[in-house]
Amino acid sequence: MTHPLPDPGPDLAGAVVHVVDDDPDLGAAIARMLARQGFVTRAFGDPVDLLGRYPAMPAHAVVSDVMMGDLDGFGFADRLRALDPHVAILFITAWPTTAHAVDAVRRHGGLDYLEKPIDEARLNASLREGIAWSRERRAAAARLAxxxxxxxxxxxxxxxxxxxxxxxxxxxxxxxxxxxxxxxxxxxxxxxxxxxxxxxxx
Amino acid sequence: MTALPRPFRFAVADMGDDAGTARRGMVRLDRQDWWALALYALAFAAAHRVSHLWSGSGFYSLWFPAAGLRLALMWRMGARLTPWIAVVEVLDNVVLGFVSLDRAGGVMTIWGIIRPVFAYGLTVAGIRWLAGRRHGTLLSAPMPFGLAATLAPLAGAALAVPQALYNPELTGVTNMREVIVSLSAFVVGDLLGTLFVAPPLLWLADLAQGRGRQRRPAPSLAVLAEALGVLALGLGLSRLLTAGGLGVQPAPVLVAVAWIGLRFGRAAAWGALLIIVLIVLPDTAGAMATPERLQYHLALATIVVAGYLAGSFADAQASARATLERRDRLLFQAERLKTLRAMSVAVIHEASQPLSTLAIEARHLRHLTADLGGDLGGEIAQSAALIDRKADHLATMIRRLRRFGGHAADRPQPVAIAALIDMVAPLARAEARDAGVALEIAPATPDAFVLAQEVELAQAVMNLVRNAVQAARDLSPAPPVTLSADVAQDRAILSVTNRAAASHAPKDGGMGVGTFIARAIVEAHGGTLSRTRLADGMVLATLSLPLVEPR
Missing domain, CATH: 1.10.10.10 (Winged helix-like DNA-binding domain superfamily/Winged helix DNA-binding domain)
Incomplete structure (x- = not known):
């Protein structure tokens, strides 16, 4: 199925996080910011591109913009979930609405829904929670395998x-x-x- | 008009321009009332004396300007003065010797004097009451006054009918024919008085108190020519008919003044009527047979009523048109605001995208440079820290602004009253400062929440504060305005208090639209908006909303 994912250490350093935003500058900025926290990060400007390459480069967590060109964040999340049920997904958006926030979590398996400009501390906390969850799920799946x-x-x-x-x-x-x-x-x-x-x- | 106990409450929509004056007590008179009554005593005596020139047997006069004085006073100060006006008229009559109370039937004589006064009072009160309740072409200003001026004399005559039928010898009439002549003469004399004397008096009073409506432009030459031409034509035709042996024929003049009234409004109609009256009255004064004089004056009254009502109707139409236009402008404004809001939301969102990058990079730069040594290093660190702080500030602002634009389209949510006051405070303070009015904002209870669309509710509170500031600004020295928030049982109460002049009409084009909007917003939130005038001249606008538990 997917390539094996290295298990991050107890401080979650080395966890793999992908960032998807159709604003490449912002995607890169977030990726670099997360890299400074010790995550292995990679920014993608196009969600379809990430979906195509995901089996070869799975991640513990994916931070995704909601409003993107052809494929929006929610559609992307559904397809990503089908590829890998154990990846944590976080949404970020410049157009926050209450309806979207609810959908993001309830229907599209998002772990959090953050508005731009991004609150770094909150993103960090949510991400750590998501990586820990993903690691647990993967470990369980590995044992059952x-x-x-x-x-x-x-x-x-x-x-x-x-x-x-x-x-x-x-x-x-x-x-x-x-x-x-x-x-x-x-x-x-x-x-x-x-x-x-x-x-x-x- | 009913006397209301003080402090009285009234709905905001009732705040007509006369609400302040008409709603004072009936028994207690203030200084303004005393002056008005004293002036009335003098003017009534003079007018009464003048009208004697057009008297006849069985009636007092066919031209009774005193009736106009009476109507003007009641219309202006409220029907509550009716008993006092009656007292003044009785005193005037006795002191000047128009009546003597020695002979038998003194009580009936006094009743004869005060009867029309009460008829006028009832008419004024009734029409005011109707106009305050309903809105239709016949009851939009200035039609109510036109109706009062026409109906009051008729009411006076109607009240006189019983006495004329059962006790005719008091007025010196002997048969049915004379009763009819007497009553018609009474109506005609009073009609000419109310329609002729009251309008210019009220106009002068408005002018003196600075309450005049926006100045009309001076009539153009074309208007003047048309009006005078039509009037001359009417008068000429009328004369021609009379010369042809058809007697007094008012029809052409009637059509002429109706035309002038409908085309150019009340003022023009009144001017035309003045010309006619100046032509007719000198002819009918003094020696003239009563039937002939009565005929002339009946014709005159017909013309005056038709002309004045036509003019009033035209003015009412014009004001209705103006209201519609204003509403159109408001709608247009609302549309524009909607577009503006959509635009500002888009701007906020667009700005948040690059700002996200900026904020992240600025923070990073700050951490990178924080420990740099040396002069240059320190300077770089300082600049980086500054950029980070500003980016952070901007990010906070964008988030707050987004709450403003974005959520307004969403469902209402729990809003802390304290947060609402915080939102209104800077705007309100700025406006109050510009107007030179002190604004006191009492600290609000921190744990009161209402279900609201924050921006709209803030707008409603802002409108109330704005009204209060405008009312305070017109006084000298400007009294302070207070905004406070309290909790009473299960409701949040927001109050705006200010001292206001008794008859405060909004200036600079404000027509109370702000209050209108505020009320619409508050009612959409399941709340109420009331305005109370306290006994000490304070006005208290109270906005009450149901409390909710914060989610």
Whole structure:
């Protein structure tokens, strides 16, 4: 799917952040500002360009303008989300409206909606929150990726609340086999309880 | 007119130009009232004496200018003076010996004197009341006065009918024919008085108090020629008909004055009527048979009523047209403001884009240069810090301005009253300072919120302050204006207080549009706007809005 993304350190330095704004000066300024915070940043003047190159250069977070030429920030966010469900998206805009702010968060999975001129402290805080979220999601996804197809089936039924016997019945396997699969799931995902598995699945 | 207790409350829309004078108490008279009554006593006596020249049996006079004095006084000072005017007229009659109270029927004599006074008072009060409630062509200024001048004499005659029928010997009439003659004569005499004497008196009073309407341009020669030509034609035709043996024929003159009135308004009509009266009255004074004199004066009254009402109607039309034009201008202004707002919003947004870059880079530059050593380094650091500070200031300003333009199109949101006052304060202070009026703004409670479109509500408060400042400015020395905000139960109360002259009419073209707009805004916010005149000459404009919880 996408290229692996290096895990940022505990202070989130090294996290990858893309900036999209059809004003290249502003995009570059924000990118450089974020780079000074220790993020690995890159500015894009065209959202379509970023979408095309994203699989080769995924990011923890994307800061996107709302009003852009052909593809607006919201349409861009929807397509980006389809490419990578674990990327945090922040919107910035020069035309803030209440309706947009609500849509940005509720319908387009935005983490924040900031008006220009940008409040640096707030952008920073939101971005850190977004990167942390993205990192967690990616780590969970990585752990689940190690499961074999059968283990994945068992995992899915366990997090739905089924007990060992029920899972065995549903999959047509013996309870003993299920016990083994279950132990493998706990080991590979480095968890100890079904509650932790459920947390991982969210 | 009903006497209102003080302090009285009245809706803003009722603030006609006479509201201040007409709404004082009926019983308590102020100094202005005393002067007016004293002057009236003298003028009434003189007018009464003059009218004796046109008297006849069974009636007093066919030309009674005193009626005009009475109507003018009532129209100007309010019908509340009616009882006092009655007292003055009785005293005048007794002192000057027009009546004697010794003989039997003294009470009836006094009743005969005060009866028309009360008829006039009722008419004036009734028409004022109607004009204050309804708005139609017949009741827009100056039609109410024209109607009062026409109807008051008729009301006087109507009130006299019972006595004329059941107690005719008092007036010395003996049969039905004489009763009719007597009452017609009464109406004619009074009509000529009210329509002739009252208008110029009121005009003079307006002029003396500086309340005159905007000066009319002097009539052009063409207008003068047309009016005089039409009048001469009417008079000539009338004479011709009389010479042809058809008796007194007022019709041509009637058409002429109606024409003049409709074409050129009240002033022109009154001028034409003056010419006619000056022609007729000397002829009918002194020795002339009563029926003949009555015929002349009835014709004269017909002409005067028609001419004056035609003129009033034309003036009312003109003022209605002016109102429409003003409304058109307001609409145009509103359109322009809308465009301006859209433009300013666009400018704010456009400016915010490059400013975003500037602010980021300026901050960076400041951090980069903060520790530079040496003279040059220090200077660079100083400049960078300055640029950063200014960029930051500009960014804050853009955000605040955006609240102004952008959110106005949005739904109303909770607005802190204190923030509203903060928004109005700099604008209001500047205007008050320019007008030389002290503005006191009381600190507002910090936790009162109302649901509002901030900019519009600020506009409403601003309009109230502006009105108060204008009212205060016209006084000398200018009294202070106070703006304060309070909370009463579940409502926020914003008050603007100022001292104002009793009859404050807005100057410099202001027609109370500001109050109109303020009221529309406040009512759109589910609030009310009221104006109270307190007993000590203070005017209190109160804006009340429901409180909400801040989100």
């Amino acid at each position: 190690e499961l074999s197809p059968r283990e994945r089936q068992v995992f899915d039924l366990l997090v739905q609340g089924h007990g060992n016997k029920a899972v065995a019945g549903l999959l047509g396997l013996s309870p003993k086999t299920i016990e083994d699969h279950r132990a493998a799931v706990f080991a590979k995902t480095r968890t100890q309880s079904v509650a932790q598995l459920i947390a991982l699945s969210r």
